[in-house]
Structures are given as structure tokens and as C-alpha cells.
Amino acid sequence: MTAQQQIRVLTVDDSRTIQIMLRKTLEEAGYDVVQGVDGVDGLEKLQEAAPPPAAIITDINMPRLDGFGLIEAVRKLDGYKHIPIIVLTTESDPEKKQRARDAGA
Numbered sequence: 001m002t003a004q005q006q007i008r009v010l011t012v013d014d015s016r017t018i019q020i021m022l023r024k025t026l027e028e029a030g031y032d033v034v035q036g037v038d039g040v041d042g043l044e045k046l047q048e049a050a051p052p053p054a055a056i057i058t059d060i061n062m063p064r065l066d067g068f069g070l071i072e073a074v075r076k077l078d079g080y081k082h083i084p085i086i087v088l089t090t091e092s093d094p095e096k097k098q099r100a101r102d103a104g105a
Contacts, residue, residue: 006031008034008053009034009053011036012036012037013059013062018088023035039062039069040064042070057087061091067087
């Protein structure tokens with residue numbers, strides 16, 4: 001499968017360990033991976049990516065712009081608001097999980 005045929009996924013997490021694990025797992029499954037280190041960087045990577053990612057995987061707790069802010073920002077961007085967003089976090093608080101769903105994850 002060539003790079004043009006691969007499905008692109010954007011991952012956004014400030015943990016280097018999680019970034020490495022996500023890249024390894026997704027690339028081994030045949031995905032093209034673009035990574036951001038926080039919500040601000042993730043938004044920049046999203047808008048720079050050509051073609052855009054087919055999905056976004058994000059953490060919640062990050063500096064500069066957290067996952068909630070990232071989700072809300074993506075949902076306001078016409079060209080990207082349809083992209084599925086998956087939250088991958090250690091948060092177990094049901095209210096935070098619901099907040100992520102309400103934001104559009």
C-alpha cells in the first residue's frame with residue numbers, strides 16, 4: 001500500500017510514550033500517522049495535512065489547549081467537523097467522558 005492509499009490518522013497527546021505507542025500500533029496496522037503534541041499543535045497539523053486525516057485520536061489533559069478545546073475547535077471548522085474523534089485518556093470521571101461526547105467526540 002502506498003502513502004497515497006493509506007488512511008491518515010491524527011493523534012494528539014503530550015505524552016511522548018503514548019505518541020510512540022500510537023504511532024507503532026497504527027503504522028503496523030497500515031495507517032499513515034500525523035502527530036500533535038497538544039491541542040494547538042494538533043489543530044495546526046490538522047489544517048496542514050493533505051489529505052486530511054480520516055480520524056483523530058486525542059488525549060484530554062494537555063497544555064495550551066486541552067482535548068475538550070481541540071474537539072470543540074475541530075467541530076467549528078467546516079472542512080473538518082465531520083472527522084470522527086476518539087478520546088484516549090486515563091480520565092475515568094463520567095462527567096468528563098460525557099463532556100467529551102457533548103463536545104463532539
